Amino acid sequence: MTKLPRWADLVLVPLISLLLAGIISALVILAIGQSPSEALKTMVVGAVGSPYAWGYTLYYATSFMFTGLAVTVAFHASLFNIGGEGQAQLGGLGVALACLALPWPHWTLALPAAMIGGALFGAAWAAIPAYLQARRGSHIVITTIMFNYIGAALIIYLLVNVLRPVGQMDPATARFSEGTNLPTLHEIPGLSAIFTKQVPANVTLFVALIACWLVWLLLWRTRLGYEIRAFGKSEKAALYAGISPFRITMLAMLISGALAGLMSINNVMGESGRLLQNSAEGAGFIGIAVALMGRNHPVGVILAAVLFGFLFQGGAELGLWTSIPIELRTVVQGLVILFTGALDHMVRMMLGVFFRPRRLAVA
Amino acid sequence: MDYATLLQILDSTFRLSTPLLLACLAGLFSERAGIFDIGLEGKMLAAAMCTGAVAALTGSVWIGVLAGIGGALVFAVIHGVASITFRGNQLISGVALNFVASGITVLVAQALFRQGGRTPPLSGDGRFNPINLPFAESLSGVPVLGPLYAEVISGHTALVYIAVLCVPASWWVLYRTRFGLRLRAVGENPASVDTAGISVVRLRYAAVIITGVLCGLAGAYMAAGLQAGFGREMTAGRGYIALAALIFAKWRPWAAFYATFLFGFLQALALRPDVIERTFHFSIPTPALDALPYILTVIVLAGFVGRAIPPRAGGEPYVKER
Numbered sequence: 001m002t003k004l005p006r007w008a009d010l011v012l013v014p015l016i017s018l019l020l021a022g023i024i025s026a027l028v029i030l031a032i033g034q035s036p037s038e039a040l041k042t043m044v045v046g047a048v049g050s051p052y053a054w055g056y057t058l059y060y061a062t063s064f065m066f067t068g069l070a071v072t073v074a075f076h077a078s079l080f081n082i083g084g085e086g087q088a089q090l091g092g093l094g095v096a097l098a099c100l101a102l103p104w105p106h107w108t109l110a111l112p113a114a115m116i117g118g119a120l121f122g123a124a125w126a127a128i129p130a131y132l133q134a135r136r137g138s139h140i141v142i143t144t145i146m147f148n149y150i151g152a153a154l155i156i157y158l159l160v161n162v163l164r165p166v167g168q169m170d171p172a173t174a175r176f177s178e179g180t181n182l183p184t185l186h187e188i189p190g191l192s193a194i195f196t197k198q199v200p201a202n203v204t205l206f207v208a209l210i211a212c213w214l215v216w217l218l219l220w221r222t223r224l225g226y227e228i229r230a231f232g233k234s235e236k237a238a239l240y241a242g243i244s245p246f247r248i249t250m251l252a253m254l255i256s257g258a259l260a261g262l263m264s265i266n267n268v269m270g271e272s273g274r275l276l277q278n279s280a281e282g283a284g285f286i287g288i289a290v291a292l293m294g295r296n297h298p299v300g301v302i303l304a305a306v307l308f309g310f311l312f313q314g315g316a317e318l319g320l321w322t323s324i325p326i327e328l329r330t331v332v333q334g335l336v337i338l339f340t341g342a343l344d345h346m347v348r349m350m351l352g353v354f355f356r357p358r359r360l361a362v363a
Numbered sequence: 364m365d366y367a368t369l370l371q372i373l374d375s376t377f378r379l380s381t382p383l384l385l386a387c388l389a390g391l392f393s394e395r396a397g398i399f400d401i402g403l404e405g406k407m408l409a410a411a412m413c414t415g416a417v418a419a420l421t422g423s424v425w426i427g428v429l430a431g432i433g434g435a436l437v438f439a440v441i442h443g444v445a446s447i448t449f450r451g452n453q454l455i456s457g458v459a460l461n462f463v464a465s466g467i468t469v470l471v472a473q474a475l476f477r478q479g480g481r482t483p484p485l486s487g488d489g490r491f492n493p494i495n496l497p498f499a500e501s502l503s504g505v506p507v508l509g510p511l512y513a514e515v516i517s518g519h520t521a522l523v524y525i526a527v528l529c530v531p532a533s534w535w536v537l538y539r540t541r542f543g544l545r546l547r548a549v550g551e552n553p554a555s556v557d558t559a560g561i562s563v564v565r566l567r568y569a570a571v572i573i574t575g576v577l578c579g580l581a582g583a584y585m586a587a588g589l590q591a592g593f594g595r596e597m598t599a600g601r602g603y604i605a606l607a608a609l610i611f612a613k614w615r616p617w618a619a620f621y622a623t624f625l626f627g628f629l630q631a632l633a634l635r636p637d638v639i640e641r642t643f644h645f646s647i648p649t650p651a652l653d654a655l656p657y658i659l660t661v662i663v664l665a666g667f668v669g670r671a672i673p674p675r676a677g678g679e680p681y682v683k684e685r
Binding site: 028031032033080082128132136137138139141142143145146147149150153154156157160161285288292323324325327328329330331332333334335337338341342343344345346349 | 401441445446449450451452453454455456458459460461462463464465466467469470471473474480595600603606607610648650651653654657658660661664665666673
């Protein structure tokens with residue numbers, strides 16, 4: 001197989017994968033008797049056509065940045081964390097408990113507490129699969145899948161039997177106090193000139209961007225990040241260099257779980273204002289697609305998160321305004337994961353054909 | 364718990380464990396050949412939709428089953444192409460195909476029937492009807508064993524019996540045929556199989572196709588046996604429970620039967636909270652019962668109760684030459 005130049009590997013491969021996923025989605029839309037161009041138009045107008053639409057797209061993108069980073073950090077240690085969904089839900093529990101614990105006077109005080117709560121609970125939910133992988137050799141993919149289901153069951157139990165206020169019918173916690181309301185982009189001075197209507201995107205967006213920067217610092221500018229990447233490339237070499245596999249597995253998964261848990265300040269604290277069932281709404285899984293598409297780099301994660309925010313919001317618009325079901329976005333999500341994560345060799349082989357002649361000429 | 368209630372619960376255990384058993388055996392063939400498959404869920408879902416749709420259109424359940432197998436095979440072959448031919452990451456491929464299946468089944472069902480992503484309710488020949496085994500009526504008077512035979516063993520649909528027969532069949536294929544020996548070898552040490560002049564690629568494709576057929580049966584049973592028609596996300600994590608059962612069973616056919624029966628029993632118990640309360644004198648919350656298969660699997664994976672060692676070459680694409 002021809003080795004691709006670096007830029008082609010970083011930019012072209014994800015773009016071609018996206019294009020292939022797009023073509024197949026278009027064929028699916030055609031097959032169910034709808035117009036792909038109309039669908040694309042609806043998605044573009046509904047997801048990026050106005051500041052109001054951007055307010056939704058960025059809201060989803062914020063969540064996906066966190067879960068995408070979570071998958072990225074674990075990937076660099078060559079651990080596949082499918083448990084982002086469960087970790088995000090547990091993180092939601094941590095956020096909810098922090099928000100309900102005190103009558104917070106102002107969001108600037110509530111936000112750090114909620115972040116600690118979300119990160120701690122998310123990390124705790126990743127800790128058990130991490131320990132089992134590091135000490136008992138249980139496959140992390142399977143244990144994290146199992147922990148998604150165990151987490152969902154735990155949350156349902158807690159919402160129905162423990163956290164639900166007396167007299168309330170639906171399984172949810174009480175509403176958080178006024179002091180925990182995060183300012184949305186509409187309420188931030190300066191940005192309110194652009195976002196003239198109330199939108200769900202909130203200050204968490206900036207927390208997510210800072211998290212992207214911190215993850216970049218961690219992975220490429222610290223000793224721990226170097227150890228994580230070395231361990232991910234070759235466990236044997238890392239061990240020989242004196243890097244403890246146990247320590248790296250634990251730390252990488254704890255950071256990963258904490259990032260997934262942090263997602264909940266966006267949806268639980270910033271949007272719904274209370275903890276509901278299935279609060280993560282699949283964002284944990286989308287993190288896999290975001291990390292793969294973003295080539296496991298924080299900058300890529302930001303771009304891919306915005307792309308998936310577009311897809312998520314655009315897909316919802318399709319469900320509202322056309323007769324294409326909202327599930328189209330799940331199909332596109334699956335196709336992107338398939339092409340970027342599993343068929344990447346195929347895409348490289350296809351591209352290799354174009355790069356081969358040039359290599360021969362140089363040789 | 365009195366005997367009659369126990370029989371009722373065992374009866375629904377059989378019904379609920381059938382899709383788990385079929386999917387578990389499906390995963391068994393794939394993973395024994397060294398191809399991890401987290402896509403059981405998606406294949407079952409695709410099969411359920413195809414069965415529901417075709418059975419509703421043709422009015423024949425068996426044509427529906429064939430369509431279901433076809434639907435699952437499409438996904439199985441894509442998984443094969445990604446993980447065998449293009450040597451992609453098998454776990455990621457499985458996850459991806461689950462998402463594709465989850466979405467596309469609703470899209471197609473909605474396009475065909477416009478009933479909110481469901482297929483129309485099946486009835487008559489469009490669905491599996493219970494089969495009464497011989498002498499069920501006349502033997503029901505025999506104490507203890509009579510009602511057991513009449514109520515628990517007899518009166519299920521054809522696929523339940525097919526699923527149970529698949530257990531000895533799988534055992535025989537895996538442990539008593541040349542194909543089975545090679546299949547197991549390819550999951551442990553593909554290089555040695557290759558050295559013996561046997562195609563690793565062909566064996567693995569064969570395994571993936573068997574997986575597709577069995578998942579097809581599991582999905583067909585969901586749509587035309589357990590329920591009457593396809594509904595969105597109707598498999599509700601059963602593919603993952605089957606995966607859990609496979610680990611619980613340590614990748615062995617008979618153990619797969621016992622494991623899925625246990626998990627089916629837990630599901631049947633979760634449907635009858637009144638029985639639990641009467642028997643144990645305190646209520647076990649339903650979510651706890653729902654989570655129990657997963658918790659048990661984690662315990663087994665952790666190696667506290669016996670050790671679950673997967674096929675050695677599982678998850679690794681085979682590269683013939685370097």
